[in-house]
Amino acid sequence: MQEPTFLILTALAAGAQHGYGIMSDVTRISDGRVRLRAGTLYAALDRLKADGMVSSDKEEVVDGRLRRYYRITDEGTAALAAEVRRIRANAAVAASRLGLAGGTV
Amino acid sequence: MTWTAELEGRSGGVPAGRRVRMERRYRRLLTLYPRAHRREHAEEMIGVLFAAAEADARIRAPKPVAWALRTGQHVADCADLVAGAARIRGRMLGQRVRQAIRSSWIVRDPRWSDALAVISVIAPLLLLVAALAEFHLPQAVASSLTGDPHWRPTATLGLSDLPLAAGAPAVAVLALLRLRRLAGLAAIAAAIGQGPLTGYASPVVAFTVLLACTAAAALLLSPGPGRGLALLTRGGAALIGAGALILGGFSVGGDVWLASPGGFTKGLGSEVTGLPGDLLIATVLVAVAVGCLRAPVSRRVLALLAIPVIPYAVLWQEKLASDLFGQAGGASASIPSSLPLLYLPPLLLAGVIIAGTWVARRRAIRQGTPASPAGPRSAVSA
Numbered sequence: 001m002q003e004p005t006f007l008i009l010t011a012l013a014a015g016a017q018h019g020y021g022i023m024s025d026v027t028r029i030s031d032g033r034v035r036l037r038a039g040t041l042y043a044a045l046d047r048l049k050a051d052g053m054v055s056s057d058k059e060e061v062v063d064g065r066l067r068r069y070y071r072i073t074d075e076g077t078a079a080l081a082a083e084v085r086r087i088r089a090n091a092a093v094a095a096s097r098l099g100l101a102g103g104t105v
Numbered sequence: 106m107t108w109t110a111e112l113e114g115r116s117g118g119v120p121a122g123r124r125v126r127m128e129r130r131y132r133r134l135l136t137l138y139p140r141a142h143r144r145e146h147a148e149e150m151i152g153v154l155f156a157a158a159e160a161d162a163r164i165r166a167p168k169p170v171a172w173a174l175r176t177g178q179h180v181a182d183c184a185d186l187v188a189g190a191a192r193i194r195g196r197m198l199g200q201r202v203r204q205a206i207r208s209s210w211i212v213r214d215p216r217w218s219d220a221l222a223v224i225s226v227i228a229p230l231l232l233l234v235a236a237l238a239e240f241h242l243p244q245a246v247a248s249s250l251t252g253d254p255h256w257r258p259t260a261t262l263g264l265s266d267l268p269l270a271a272g273a274p275a276v277a278v279l280a281l282l283r284l285r286r287l288a289g290l291a292a293i294a295a296a297i298g299q300g301p302l303t304g305y306a307s308p309v310v311a312f313t314v315l316l317a318c319t320a321a322a323a324l325l326l327s328p329g330p331g332r333g334l335a336l337l338t339r340g341g342a343a344l345i346g347a348g349a350l351i352l353g354g355f356s357v358g359g360d361v362w363l364a365s366p367g368g369f370t371k372g373l374g375s376e377v378t379g380l381p382g383d384l385l386i387a388t389v390l391v392a393v394a395v396g397c398l399r400a401p402v403s404r405r406v407l408a409l410l411a412i413p414v415i416p417y418a419v420l421w422q423e424k425l426a427s428d429l430f431g432q433a434g435g436a437s438a439s440i441p442s443s444l445p446l447l448y449l450p451p452l453l454l455a456g457v458i459i460a461g462t463w464v465a466r467r468r469a470i471r472q473g474t475p476a477s478p479a480g481p482r483s484a485v486s487a
Contacts, residue, residue: 020156037181037185037186038153038154038182040189042146043189043190043193046142046193065152066149068149
């Protein structure tokens with residue numbers, strides 16, 4: 001799973017969000033390291049929707065702007081959980097080889 | 106709807122003139138996206154782009170730095186829009202290519218495609234039964250059912266029997282593993298290996314050669330056994346299984362009664378070679394045919410199955426004549442096997458099917474309607 005996909009699913013794991021909300025949340029989650037832009041975000045959402053990991057939720061108009069909310073599906077939650085397990089296992093191995101205390105980072 | 110009109114005079118942090126230029130640029134870049142994506146997401150994306158631009162505009166910095174920051178972010182957003190369009194179009198292209206590879210050579214008419222898919226299950230199964238008949242296994246099963254003691258399994262094979270004996274299991278296993286193209290090629294090899302042009306006018310060889318050819322066409326030109334199994338009902342599968350056993354048990358090994366001197370045929374016992382056997386075979390074939398007439402896909406399955414079964418009819422009428430008149434080969438009462446008699450009618454039928462579907466397709470294209478009406482596909486009940 002690519003990092004933007006991982007971060008988008010992580011943002012949606014907390015609840016349904018609209019496009020700009022996802023972008024802001026991803027920046028927050030990655031501690032400012034990743035800034036998603038509209039082109040990347042909507043290309044990723046398009047793919048995630050096609051893969052059944054994300055679905056459209058409600059729509060609303062705020063200050064004359066259309067906001068469509070997206071939510072993570074059960075399939076997306078399972079994929080994210082699997083990725084978390086994979087990253088955690090890899091991190092544990094790396095930490096133990098580096099001799100970090102307790103094998104955790 | 107334009108955001109400019111909506112936001113005119115509002116303190117969004119982006120001056121109105123700049124907002125107009127930005128929106129024009131965004132809309133131009135959004136034309137790079139597929140129409141469906143644009144229809145669904147364009148307004149939403151512009152909203153997100155302006156929300157981000159407004160957040161950038163609120164950053165406090167000396168004027169030249171702020172200008173450089175804003176311009177840099179806008180250029181980056183524009184470049185990202187182009188990259189996003191390229192990603193989406195690239196993915197769509199990949200899907201189309203994969204779809205084209207998957208569906209290449211597959212018959213377009215869904216009813217014929219489904220019929221071939223069902224045949225891709227039945228034909229390898231019948232071919233396997235024919236191969237097992239080389240070892241007298243179905244005959245032994247049939248004998249045990251009828252109480253005839255003459256059939257015993259054998260491990261002795263002639264060199265000419267090897268292509269079928271080895272090819273049929275290979276086709277069945279590859280089809281089972283969903284490797285339909287490889288299975289189709291194995292079926293072609295099995296057909297060629299049996300040497301239909303050697304001049305030997307055997308209905309049994311014609312049956313298995315044409316069955317291998319039908320299996321190859323079905324495996325290569327249809328979505329394959331997965332789709333075929335999904336279409337087969339339980340009753341249809343049971344009837345086909347019974348038909349396979351009877352064809353294998355009572356007819357595929359039939360060269361024994363046909364090629365032998367008259368006395369030998371009588372010695373086999375009436376259960377297998379007599380009129381009850383003929384009637385049983387006829388009953389199963391009629392039952393399969395009647396069951397197949399119920400649905401459009403089943404009718405096509407019947408037409409395709411008829412291709413290999415036609416030589417079997419020659420075999421059957423020889424057997425019937427033999428049973429009625431008490432002599433192997435039926436003496437003068439039967440029509441003797443010959444290569445044209447065995448191969449021409451099936452080839453003519455195949456030609457009629459191909460020509461018929463071609464004409465139907467041309468007519469549908471001329472009338473601007475699909476070759477087959479869309480709708481629920483019929484399950485195969487026989």
